[in-house]
Amino acid sequence: MTDDGGIAELVRGALSEALALLLPVVCAGCGAPDTTLCDDCTAAVAPCPLARMVDAPGGGVTVWSGLVFDGVAARVIRALKEEGRTPLARALAPALTAAARRLDARDAVLVPLPTSRGAYRRRGFRVPDLLAARAGLPVARLLQPVRRTGDQRRLDREGRRRNVAQSLSAAPCEGRRVIVLDDVITTGASVEEAVRALRAAGADVIGAVTVAATPRRANERRPRGVAFETHR
Numbered sequence: 343m344t345d346d347g348g349i350a351e352l353v354r355g356a357l358s359e360a361l362a363l364l365l366p367v368v369c370a371g372c373g374a375p376d377t378t379l380c381d382d383c384t385a386a387v388a389p390c391p392l393a394r395m396v397d398a399p400g401g402g403v404t405v406w407s408g409l410v411f412d413g414v415a416a417r418v419i420r421a422l423k424e425e426g427r428t429p430l431a432r433a434l435a436p437a438l439t440a441a442a443r444r445l446d447a448r449d450a451v452l453v454p455l456p457t458s459r460g461a462y463r464r465r466g467f468r469v470p471d472l473l474a475a476r477a478g479l480p481v482a483r484l485l486q487p488v489r490r491t492g493d494q495r496r497l498d499r500e501g502r503r504r505n506v507a508q509s510l511s512a513a514p515c516e517g518r519r520v521i522v523l524d525d526v527i528t529t530g531a532s533v534e535e536a537v538r539a540l541r542a543a544g545a546d547v548i549g550a551v552t553v554a555a556t557p558r559r560a561n562e563r564r565p566r567g568v569a570f571e572t573h574r
């Protein structure tokens with residue numbers, strides 16, 4: 343006869359086997375088994391900082407990104423954001439650090455784009471804040487949403503600008519040196535809105551940093567005022 347402890351152990355064993363079938367650990371970059379991120383994919387998310395300029399009221403700002411949002415880097419960032427694979431933040435942190443180093447960050451604080459209530463409820467964490475924490479960079483949550491915005495994913499640059507215009511407000515921060523922080527820059531519309539709100543609150547915006555930047559498509563016209571360059 344099996345005692346209760348034995349039954350509990352059997353149940354636990356069966357459960358962990360079932361979970362292993364449901365949630366096998368595979369490399370987020372290539373799907374190789376039994377690793378969170380294999381050596382090749384870890385090498386693929388090594389920083390290669392690139393810059394672009396984003397227009398903003400009061401003057402354009404330089405946005406430094408640690409990686410191109412493409413291939414392995416894009417899959418790893420999606421696995422972090424959409425599958426909640428938070429251990430991957432550690433592998434992405436060097437890209438954020440490298441991007442931040444390109445700006446004169448002395449006495450500056452990183453101000454993350456706010457995470458919507460829905461996204462926070464779904465994920466249980468804030469993506470930009472987690473990345474900054476893993477990079478050892480201090481953040482100040484000075485920005486707050488003042489209205490809901492629609493899903494950005496299917497919108498073009500102008501659509502995104504309209505969607506996020508006047509959607510943020512910043513806590514008073516007169517004379518404070520700040521760097522806008524986001525996970526991925528796509529069209530720059532969210533960064534532009536963050537810069538607008540921070541400047542309206544008195545901040546001295548030094549620039550912006552993201553872990554990754556989407557590549558420009560070959561058939562896409564270069565948006566006005568946006569330069570794209572890479573620095574290895």
Ligand SMILES: [Zn+2]
Pocket residue numbers: 369370371372373374379380381382383384
């Ligand atoms: Zn891999």
